Amino acid sequence: MTVAPEIFETSPEKLLAPVLSAFWDEPRSWTLETYLRHEGYEGARKALAMTPDDVIAYVKDSGLRGRGGAGFPTGMKWQFIPQGDGKPHYLVVNADESEPGTCKDIPLLFANPHSLIEGMLIACWAIRSSRAFIYLRGETVPVLRRLHEAVREAYAAGYLGRNVLGSGLDLDITVHAGAGAYICGEETALLDSLEGRRGQPRLRPPFPAVAGLYACPTVVNNVESIASVPAILNKGKEWFRSMGSEKSPGFTLYSLSGHVANPGQYEAPLGITLGQLLGMSGGMRPGHRLKFWTPGGSSTPLLTDEHLDVPLDYEAVGAAGSMLGTKALQCFDETTCVVRAVTRWTEFYAHESCGKCTPCREGTYWLVQLLRDIEAGKGRMSDLDKLADIADNINGKSFCALGDGAASPIFSSLKYFRAEYEQHVKGRGCPFDPARSTVWADDPDNHRHSPVGVNA
Template sequence: MTVAQETPQPHTSPEKLLAPVLSAFWDEPRSWTLETYLRHDGYQGARRALGMSPDDVIAYVKDSGLRGRGGAGFPTGMKWQFIPQGDGKPHYLVVNADESEPGTCKDIPLLFANPHALLEGMIIACWAIRSSRAFIYLRGETVPVLRRLQAAVREAYAAGYFGRDVLGSGMDLDVTVHAGAGAYICGEETALLDSLEGRRGQPRLRPPFPAVAGLYACPTVVNNVESIASVPAIMLRGKEWFRSMGSEKSPGFTLYSLSGHVASPGQYEGPLGLTLRQLLGMSGGMRPGHRLKFWTPGGSSTPLLTEEHLDVPLDYEAVGAAGSMLGTKALQCFDETTCVVRAVTRWTEFYAHESCGKCTPCREGTYWLVQLLRDIEAGKGRMADLDKIADIADNINGKSFCALGDGAASPIFSSLKYFRAEYEQHVKGKGCPFDPAKSTVWADDPHPTHRSHLGVNA
């Protein structure tokens, strides 16, 4: 029985719950081209912004309430406002497209289907912060997206949206697409800047912050793809329209990435504040014959939640009050066949592998977490190990150079909070109870091909 069947769904139709803006024409033929984008009021928001003063554009975005869609939720307009003016230095805009968080898959589809939304947003952002140079740092493995993005940049140059005297505004703007080399740590903004400068990607000690000394020691704004791509619609349709969606402190629309043991995974664009119950209702619920066990609201680095949190509004305040973080709205859903210990072990192995090694808490802590978790999963652990992994996670959390350490600690804390009994079962039973060879957990499974412990269909 699916979650959608077990719990009554709201009477509001899915069409009224969703708010397609960035994804409004993803299903059109050649949606990624300039021709298609112009048919949908493309670059009209930029024309309006260029008719305003840079300070007025910053104030407008600030008043709209747009918050960064990359995970932290910091107000976008306020971030732009931090750039010092009249300092005589070049100012830079850097778009963080190094989407690497397990479960997060919104920026790459957006760039693949509608790259000009980002490019138009970059014009507006560069005008606001008085920048003539912008960079897009893209995850290098996504070669088809890289080619499509490069083609869109060429189209924009040819049409006069980039280059000299953009749209007659007097602003010059050059854009560079840079392909990263596949390091998760480069999703952290200061490590990204080091990588752009040709150095090994490692987080910088702050202060100074990028707004003061960022790329090439100059004032720099680093924004997520979705954050910048949301700006043109705000400029075109108005800040009141944007504030009409979501909540007072978390207004606007966003992309929800639904994945895992669900009937219809994919991107669902709607107002902030939708609940997982509503999204599951639209997507057909969990896979047939199974029920939700736990889920992540913003990728693997956010504390996991359970079935009791189905009705938590997916906005920054409500998810925070529930003990997690909204993050990137990467909703990974796991059913009752999933071993929590195994899932957390795999996530921790990822963080240990991707740690840049610069700071001791993260470098050593993630290594030892992996050793202990592997022992617990294999039935070689001791009861004292449960307190030990909690203690190691505590020594990492808030004590590392960047948020990677916090992300590695989050699944440990939250899984022990909600599923400590399952950890104890591994220790007392000398092995994983979800192993098909040792358990009857699969006996009633009508879909034996779905025997995945990792939360994705086999």
């Protein structure tokens, strides 16, 4: 489906809210000089003039929710850190962006790393921490270099180090490159990896706020969550709440990818719809229509073209049966085989399972075997119920959320596209591959899904 710009009640430009991405296209946008020209570190100066508890309350009142997937209130997470316990407190930024379809944190760090460093300065003041870590996906070497340079600039300018801006805060930041494990995106597995151990999720409780890094109170936040804090302190919580909805306020980065005319990062208030985003980005690729899409990466239940007008905030997407997650909007047109797409995602989760718990370790393996058989034309009708049963034995029963993420595409694809799974079984192969199946010719009622002549 190609969405026309006429759907807008206002101009597309007014639907966007560039804050984090406001000057990404400027020459040398990543430098301290450029950042300072755009009111850089003004939010930190205002925060350091407040008490730590007042900063926590301010961020809490702003309604900022975690941008890493679950949408947990950021200020509340900071508030969980016990005070007066005599232990070191740590801030850890999760930059191990690994979710298929998710691509917002890496470009943010590449183009505007000082927004993260300023946010970390504010967060460390709030939770009374003098040591912070950035856990970056190790494959992104250019980003690693820019982060190191940004940290060096911040030290040289007095924004890091001893007695930051005369506040009495001593703050050191360490940039750590991970080794490419998807499981290390889970916060406790990340902490184990940061400590030098194999990245596997920990049993909770205790939660990181009580016993996290080195068994000390730790806050783990997503890159975008922390990078959003300076603008809130600088421009005010009322300004932040003027965007988005009551329960999901503010601006955020939407990563539009897949079979779209103009993929990219679109920074807009929470609550914009996919239809509006497609309208301003040129819609689906010419001559094709939307078939299904993910609102927050492959671990969120997929939606269809019936959900184009669902507001992209935490409540509305949840009510539609999915999760906003990381706002990774992967759009697939009618030429895409749902079974093939779900098989590839499931293969990824089976490969990335850490193997610590049986439901995920064994369940993802068997899901892959069943899906491969169905795609190859070796499946049986009973395999569809078996898929759902195995996914149910993984969902909510694995050690961490990886198992839930692996089950989500299974449940949602069977809900919306069970007929396509059945066609793979009846046609003894993928109906999108004429050399392996003739099911479209045998079943003319399903021409609506056919990749041939869809726009006739």
